[in-house]
Amino acid sequence: MKISVIGGGAWGTTLAQLLTDNGNEVLIYEINNNYLNEINNNHIHPIFKNVLDEKIKATNSLEEAIDYSDTYLLAVPTKAMRTVLGLMDKLINRPSIFINVSKGIEPETLKRVSEIVDEEINPKYNAGYVCLTGPSHAEEVIERKLTLLVSASLDNDLAVKVQNLFANDKYIRVYTSNDLIGSEVGGAAKNAIAVISGACTGLGLGENARAAVITRGILEIVRVVEFMGGRKETAFGLTGIGDLIVTASSENSRNFQGGKKIGQGMKLDEIYANATQTIEGFRTIYALHELSEKFDIELPMISTAYEILENKLTVEEGMKKLLKRDLKAEDFS
Numbered sequence: 408m409k410i411s412v413i414g415g416g417a418w419g420t421t422l423a424q425l426l427t428d429n430g431n432e433v434l435i436y437e438i439n440n441n442y443l444n445e446i447n448n449n450h451i452h453p454i455f456k457n458v459l460d461e462k463i464k465a466t467n468s469l470e471e472a473i474d475y476s477d478t479y480l481l482a483v484p485t486k487a488m489r490t491v492l493g494l495m496d497k498l499i500n501r502p503s504i505f506i507n508v509s510k511g512i513e514p515e516t517l518k519r520v521s522e523i524v525d526e527e528i529n530p531k532y533n534a535g536y537v538c539l540t541g542p543s544h545a546e547e548v549i550e551r552k553l554t555l556l557v558s559a560s561l562d563n564d565l566a567v568k569v570q571n572l573f574a575n576d577k578y579i580r581v582y583t584s585n586d587l588i589g590s591e592v593g594g595a596a597k598n599a600i601a602v603i604s605g606a607c608t609g610l611g612l613g614e615n616a617r618a619a620v621i622t623r624g625i626l627e628i629v630r631v632v633e634f635m636g637g638r639k640e641t642a643f644g645l646t647g648i649g650d651l652i653v654t655a656s657s658e659n660s661r662n663f664q665g666g667k668k669i670g671q672g673m674k675l676d677e678i679y680a681n682a683t684q685t686i687e688g689f690r691t692i693y694a695l696h697e698l699s700e701k702f703d704i705e706l707p708m709i710s711t712a713y714e715i716l717e718n719k720l721t722v723e724e725g726m727k728k729l730l731k732r733d734l735k736a737e738d739f740s
């Protein structure tokens with residue numbers, strides 16, 4: 408089958424390679440000319456330098472990418488998602504499937520990507536939505552290292568279709584889920600916790616602190632998932648705790664690395680100025696803090712992280728603030 412990959416960064420290109428391994432044809436839409444030229448002329452992606460299948464082609468014409476197929480793999484950062492979908496909407500002229508792999512929540516609206524798709528795409532041409540998520544570093548998948556994913560959709564037949572599209576018997580196993588909200592929120596929220604975990608490492612704290620952040624972090628994720636209408640159990644699966652472990656305990660994670668820089672005293676502006684790739688976690692901290700304020704949801708680590716990013720607290724002050732909270736029983740209910 409033919410798939411148009413919208414966004415040829417690390418993840419979009421990796422999934423284009425996976426889809427090609429599985430016998431599909433892909434065309435990548437990418438606006439970065441360096442990425443475009445390297446994919447088309449040298450069959451590599453500058454982020455990894457891995458050799459790509461020669462059949463993988465990229466274009467900087469959104470029109471060409473939209474005409475290519477009726478299945479769109481959305482792999483641009485959530486910051487660009489609404490704009491890109493708005494442009495796609497003007498070009499789409501047949502019922503189409505949207506598979507989103509981007510992980511974030513829009514801070515201004517607190518909307519998930521499925522809601523943004525619903526708002527931006529003409530309902531006549533929106534034939535279904537799947538969130539493909541789970542613990543997956545592009546750097547490993549591109550090397551065909553074993554990875555488990557989740558295909559989450561309100562439409563079970565579509566979830567199964569996408570499960571079969573991405574699964575293979577070599578390195579990818581895909582589960583389905585009908586908890587779209589839980590899967591989308593878990594995938595987004597774990598990036599916020601990964602930033603905090605990185606900040607602890609940057610501050611010179613050790614494995615004990617990391618375990619504490621991951622464990623208490625899943626509790627904050629559960630609260631957000633449940634508030635937004637998802638299921639608690641989903642947060643304890645691949646799209647929650649699974650993705651949290653891989654992101655919050657790995658030097659490979661950009662969110663962890665971004666947090667580490669904060670822990671070392673770097674300011675957010677400086678990190679953004681030097682970032683060549685997407686770091687979703689910072690925006691997600693803003694979104695979840697907003698949610699916590701607006702709806703009185705207790706998210707102590709995320710709200711403290713927000714104050715650090717806003718330069719209201721130093722990282723050391725943030726840590727002390729969390730330690731000074733009233734002592735209480737551990738309660739996961």
Ligand SMILES: NC(=O)c1ccc[n+]([C@@H]2O[C@H](COP(=O)([O-])OP(=O)(O)OC[C@H]3O[C@@H](n4cnc5c(N)ncnc54)[C@H](O)[C@@H]3O)[C@@H](O)[C@H]2O)c1
Pocket residue numbers: 414415416417418419437438439442482483484485487490491508509510511543544545546683684685687
């Ligand atoms: N990298 C991973 O391992 C990984 C794994 C799972 C999910 N994700 C998620 O996938 C999304 C993309 O991550 P990534 O690692 O590929 O990031 P990236 O920065 O490597 O790639 C993003 C791509 O989007 C393109 N882009 C940005 N703004 C655009 C716009 N306005 N119009 C068109 N294209 C635009 C960029 O040129 C870039 O190639 C993020 O939400 C991330 O959380 C990443």
